[in-house]
Amino acid sequence: MNMTTKKLTALLTASALTLCALPSAFAGSHGDKHFKLLDADGDGKITRAEHAAGAKQLFAKCDANGDGIVTAAEMDAMAATSGEKPGRKELSSAQKIAVIDHNGDGQLTAVEHAKGSETMFGKTDTDGDGVLTKSECDAAMKMMEKGANTQ
Secondary structure (H helix, E strand, C coil), X not given: CCHHHHHHHHHHHHHCCXXXXXXXXXXXXXXXXXXXXXXXXXXXXXXXXXXXXXXXXXXXXXXXXXXXXXXXXXXXXXXXXXXCCCCCCCCCHHHHHHHHCCCCXXXXXXXXHHHHHHHHHHHHCCCCCCEEEHHHHXXXXXXXXXXXXXX
């Protein structure tokens, strides 16, 4: 895997549609549920605004103490309460944070998370039409899973 593919895979793994979503978020019928949650108007597409709103909502949910910062411990706690099991080779919460932690302090601010989420949206929107389809999300998940299996 070349460096660009590794970086994209790391970004997708870190973001997984939104930072706190588990990598399995778009796998199978569970993925349909998550896609429908983000598709606020039910038109079968996730717009940039819908994606940003979902990312913001999930950031707030991960930010358990409401201080505007998400830590690895908060992400771990969120994952533990979700009932989903991470993949065998999934990145740790600290590794996910490191991918989009611009100042390198080991924590994510809402701004860092929003920028990472926007970048991930752009990478997932392979046809550049400004919306994500279920097939684009599925393809991104396959790429992420492929990268996780080679790490």
